Amino acid sequence: MGWFNFGKKKKKSSQEIQLLGITGQIATLKCLILARIKDVPLQTTLAPYTVGVDQVKSYQYLADSTRSPTVEHDGSKLSGTTAILTYLDIRGTGASLTPRKARILGQQNYWIDICYQVLAPVTAAVTTGRATDNDHQLLKKLLNSLNNLLTENLYVVGPMSFADPHVAAYVHALSCSGVDIASYPKIGDWVARLETDMGGPLDIEYLQMDSTKFSVAGQVA
Amino acid sequence: MDIFDQLAPTASEEHGSSGEMKKAQYMLQLLGTPWDANTLKCLIAAAEQGMEMFSGYLDVLNNQQDTESYRSIFEFGSYPGLKEADYNIAGSTGILAFVNARGLGFSLTPKNVVEAATQDFWVDFAVTEATPCINSLVQENIVKPMVDANYSQDNAAIEQARSTLESILTDLNQQLTGNQYVIGKYTFADVHWTALIHLLLMTESSDLVLQHPEINRWYNSLATRKSNCGQDIISFSLLPSLEDIKNKKLASVIIKDF
Numbered sequence: 001m002g003w004f005n006f007g008k009k010k011k012k013s014s015q016e017i018q019l020l021g022i023t024g025q026i027a028t029l030k031c032l033i034l035a036r037i038k039d040v041p042l043q044t045t046l047a048p049y050t051v052g053v054d055q056v057k058s059y060q061y062l063a064d065s066t067r068s069p070t071v072e073h074d075g076s077k078l079s080g081t082t083a084i085l086t087y088l089d090i091r092g093t094g095a096s097l098t099p100r101k102a103r104i105l106g107q108q109n110y111w112i113d114i115c116y117q118v119l120a121p122v123t124a125a126v127t128t129g130r131a132t133d134n135d136h137q138l139l140k141k142l143l144n145s146l147n148n149l150l151t152e153n154l155y156v157v158g159p160m161s162f163a164d165p166h167v168a169a170y171v172h173a174l175s176c177s178g179v180d181i182a183s184y185p186k187i188g189d190w191v192a193r194l195e196t197d198m199g200g201p202l203d204i205e206y207l208q209m210d211s212t213k214f215s216v217a218g219q220v221a
Numbered sequence: 222m223d224i225f226d227q228l229a230p231t232a233s234e235e236h237g238s239s240g241e242m243k244k245a246q247y248m249l250q251l252l253g254t255p256w257d258a259n260t261l262k263c264l265i266a267a268a269e270q271g272m273e274m275f276s277g278y279l280d281v282l283n284n285q286q287d288t289e290s291y292r293s294i295f296e297f298g299s300y301p302g303l304k305e306a307d308y309n310i311a312g313s314t315g316i317l318a319f320v321n322a323r324g325l326g327f328s329l330t331p332k333n334v335v336e337a338a339t340q341d342f343w344v345d346f347a348v349t350e351a352t353p354c355i356n357s358l359v360q361e362n363i364v365k366p367m368v369d370a371n372y373s374q375d376n377a378a379i380e381q382a383r384s385t386l387e388s389i390l391t392d393l394n395q396q397l398t399g400n401q402y403v404i405g406k407y408t409f410a411d412v413h414w415t416a417l418i419h420l421l422l423m424t425e426s427s428d429l430v431l432q433h434p435e436i437n438r439w440y441n442s443l444a445t446r447k448s449n450c451g452q453d454i455i456s457f458s459l460l461p462s463l464e465d466i467k468n469k470k471l472a473s474v475i476i477k478d479f
């Protein structure tokens with residue numbers, strides 16, 4: 001399964017964490033964004049578009065049955081966005097992104113749920129050019145809701161939380177696919193804020209997204 | 222009176238409207254369905270954390286989640302939905318985290334980073350891989366025949382789900398070998414898998430579970446396991462029977478030994 005030989009105690013290691021991902025995969029992008037926010041050095045290997053990209057699930061299988069994204073550290077592995085974000089958050093600098101207040105924690109997870117259930121399928125449809133009118137309407141509703149939320153909050157649920165790298169990855173993919181994010185000024189402000197926190201742009205150098213090369217997992221782009 | 226008060230009214234005389242405030246008197250109200258694994262996870266978590274929760278059936282068979290009364294609270298119609306006084310949250314991910322943080326027991330998320338990430342992987346595995354298959358079987362064997370007595374099952378969908386589940390359950394059985402619970406101690410990974418295995422056992426594919434001794438050992442042990450919060454309640458006892466599902470009946474979490 002996803003874990004092999006992890007020790008029971010947290011050990012400080014000078015070894016760099018290795019990330020295996022897929023170019024253009026939103027699940028991979030979430031890991032890269034969080035690593036930048038938490039200042040965690042990663043040695044990243046990206047499979048090309050040709051493996052096909054699943055933009056809905058938190059991980060997908062590569063041809064050799066490994067999962068993407070997967071991180072390897074000290075000879076051990078873990079897979080899937082959820083586990084990797086938890087690991088990077090604790091391994092990184094500063095306070096944990098997990099909110100301490102129950103209501104904010106609930107809101108954080110609500111937005112993560114919305115990402116997987118609503119935003120992910122719509123983003124997959126838009127980035128593959130298969131979006132229907134209903135998809136476009138739903139996307140507009142989502143972005144309006146997010147824009148309104150960010151009118152009141154600096155980050156998605158108030159303080160910076162796990163909701164931010166999740167939402168940011170989809171917003172970036174949508175932006176790369178031609179969705180006019182500038183129409184949502186508060187989202188634009190929030191992206192700028194995140195980029196400041198990350199010390200660089202969301203458009204991470206080796207993960208530039210090209211909507212013309214997106215495909216459905218299992219199909220060759 | 223909102224949709225929560227209509228469908229999941231609180232027993233206000235007995236619980237919390239009079240007398241001193243206790244943490245369990247925040248009075249949660251849950252809307253969901255008895256065949257939805259996410260709803261069952263919320264019931265389990267509330268019982269484990271000693272949070273009283275009044276449950277009501279959300280009629281998703283007639284798209285009640287898309288009605289104005291529900292959408293005015295949750296704009297994307299996601300469910301299950303939870304209400305605590307002036308706070309509302311939808312989706313099991315948010316509800317579980319909220320109940321866990323509000324509740325009386327120690328956190329169901331391990332503090333150790335490796336254990337927390339291991340838990341997250343097994344939750345992810347449950348949500349990403351097992352849930353679509355089990356949902357498919359529940360729909361084909363239970364829900365669709367409830368709606369239409371003459372429904373003819375989609376055997377291809379059933380076979381596809383069974384085939385995928387065989388390897389998933391083999392992995393789970395292997396993980397439980399040597400572990401009392403999914404990752405050793407009781408965590409959210411157990412909450413997720415309990416709901417899923419419980420529903421799978423009520424389908425015509427229960428044989429997939431019964432052939433795995435470690436899954437059976439773990440599942441049966443939950444039937445007598447006292448709650449995480451130490452109060453006299455067994456979360457497992459709140460899970461619906463097949464009759465409950467057909468009657469669209471959800472249990473409420475009632476704490477008696479304050």
